[in-house]
Amino acid sequence: MPSKIGDMRRWTAARYGAAPWHLLALLACFAVAGYAAGRAAAAGILIGFLVWFVGAAIVHDLVLYPLYSLTDVAARRRPWHRGRARTGPAGRATNYVRVPAALSGLLLLMWFPLILGLSEDGYRRSTGLDTSPYLGRWLLVTGVLFAGSALAYVIRHRWKPYRDQRRESHGERHREQRARPR
């Protein structure tokens, strides 16, 4: 028996490129997925379902990802600062824009039907309210994020270096005095 199993392993490795359990696991996966897709067909929604299912992967990988990464690259290139090194304090400043922009963009991505009023009909039918506050709320959160980031920048890169400088000049004197007894 072991030799037969060994033969089988070698055979799948040769023809298939991985161990037999790899193939079995994937076959089970496709069987379950196929069955679920069959249920969607029985519910009469298969075409729309498949279009959205495959479309979801395509839209993320080939639209959303390129969009946000190109935005990021373009923003970091900053044509008005061409040629300057992007590391150091100037390069670090970009993160103080990048982070609040990313967070605000994430909220817009998740809640754009409410923020832009696209789900007005369904929302009114359900809650009896309209979607009008959401744009203001998103702008408020965005404002708070950018303001908080600006504050953090000032504290860390404008105030702290100044404080550190003062501390260092104090500290040097102390160290000089302490260094002698050692």
Added chain:
Amino acid sequence: MFRCAAGVGFGVIRMSDQPSTGDDHHGHEPTSQAGPGAVRAGRDSLTWLNEHPPPGPFRPEFWRSPLRGPWLTSMLGLVLLFGITILAITGLVSYAAYDPRLPGNDTTPDSGLLAFYLFDWPTRPVWLYRFTQGVHVVLGLTLVPVLLAKLWSVIPKLFVWPPACSVAQAVERASLLLLVGGAVFEFVTGIMNIQLFYAFPFSFYPAHLYGAWIFLAAFVVHVAFKLPRMVRSLRSRSLFSELRTGLDATRPEPPDPDGLVPARPADPTMSRRGLLGLVGGASLMTFGLSVGQTLDGPLRQTALLAPHGRDYGPGPNDFQVNKAASEIGIDPAATGPAWGLELAGPTPARLDRAELLAMPLHTYVLPIACVEGWSTEQTWTGVRLADLARLAGAVPGSWYVVVRSLQRRGAFGRAALSAEQVADPRSLLALRVNGADLSLDHGFPARIIVPNAPGVHNTKWVRKLTFRPARSG
């Protein structure tokens, strides 16, 4: 798992079709075996193709981020492993909470074998559905940044060249379409549904359920394949020391067999700690702006970006509405003095609101929790369903009830409640809430409130209760 040897990739299937050379000891790396001379010319051009990827993202040098690497991907994967497991369990529980085995309750009647696990939904603890569905929705929202970061961390693999080194890799990559498509599909349909944004060409329930099963099939296999690598990668670096490493000391991870670590890394503009902080902070933000819709009291107002955390005012009826009367075709005249509750059973009856108010009334504090994740606790006063069952000649505990609403449009104008739900003393036909008559939007003249039932089963504007013996009883 897959590392293309030189000259392997395109044409692998053709090469595999060639008879084995009989070199058994080479059997473990078969795809590098040379085919017979007849196909050599063709194979040479394929070799050339394999070694010359198209420009752009298909070339390893295209990917520059020094933070991409197996450790980072594994950290994000670890969070998703736990998070998605909880999403899956709470989601499947929600299907059971609808008691789909009762007549007319199943929103996915074609689910077949996928309904294998269903069980009778209990009426206690009363907060159970509030908890599980609140977790399902709020955790789902919280995991969006983690999912996006995980997909970002592995995106170079989408463009790996050659596209497959072996049949095994080709099949596994096909399963990744189910994984990525399924994950994005489930998050997108869920997040659109809670915003009442029905732009998709299908009903939410079957699509979200069947999409979940396709996704879970791919998810389980993906975890099985990647778990050892994840554990190894997590051990390769210490989270604690990463969290103490600033931008200046941030270096790319050592080259990995999967090619996640860039061949030509750029200077880092953010530390690994910074990236994890951004993802964690984003999760905390989406959580903080939405969790309020599952809470009562002043904290509810923190749900600034959640569809169902709105303030209706200070009155007894000023809590979250789902399905507004005017918008769903409730004729105010039908809820006026002419309204009467019809009881169908062995001894049919008709009761107007005054007669109902003259029956023994009971008051319970019960949560109402919706599939869309929001919930709120209110004080309900009304007639016990068990008392109405007896009035109709039914036996509480062994008869179930079909509740019908005046509602003309939209879903859930009808819902069946199990014998156990009918028998629970806290299951009410509520007439009042927080000491005041129900408002029209909350179901005047009478609505159902059943402990631990999903919100849509707490039918509003009830016009008829039909008691039937349960099949098992």
